[in-house]
Amino acid sequence: MSSNLNLEAYELAQEAVSLMKSAIVRVLSDHPSGLKNSELGRRLGVNADFLNDQQGWFQYTVLKIMELERTVVQSKPRGPWKLILASPPPAPLSEPIER
Numbered sequence: 184m185s186s187n188l189n190l191e192a193y194e195l196a197q198e199a200v201s202l203m204k205s206a207i208v209r210v211l212s213d214h215p216s217g218l219k220n221s222e223l224g225r226r227l228g229v230n231a232d233f234l235n236d237q238q239g240w241f242q243y244t245v246l247k248i249m250e251l252e253r254t255v256v257q258s259k260p261r262g263p264w265k266l267i268l269a270s271p272p273p274a275p276l277s278e279p280i281e282r
Contacts, residue, residue, distance in 0.1 A: 200245060200248070203227075203241075203242070203245045204245060204248075204249055204254070206227055207223065207227070207242065207245060207246065207249065207255070208254070208266065210223060210226050210227060211223070211255065211264065211265065211266045212266060215265070215266075216263065216265070217262075217263030217264050217265035218263055218264060219261070219262070219263050219264070220239045220242060220243050220246065220261075220264065221239055223242055223246075223264065224239045224241070224242045227242060229241050229242055246264055253267055254266065254267060255267060
């Protein structure tokens with residue numbers, strides 16, 4: 184890391200991203216069919232557009248990070264974002280394994 188890095192500010196920013204990821208997971212958990220970026224932003228209250236036509240950039244950036252981490256998926260451009268659910272544990276064996 185750069186020597187000019189303010190470690191406290193860096194840690195706060197990483198915490199903010201982590202909190203946003205958690206919020207996205209909570210909202211998408213309630214919507215198994217997924218939500219579009221704009222709807223997700225409205226539900227999270229972060230769809231503010233102060234400059235141009237860039238509404239939704241904040242949650243979109245976090246969604247793209249989560250996509251790389253394989254937490255969410257978007258099946259088509261401009262389509263809904265969905266959680267990628269972890270595989271269920273294997274079913275227990277009906278008979279014990281002999282060793």
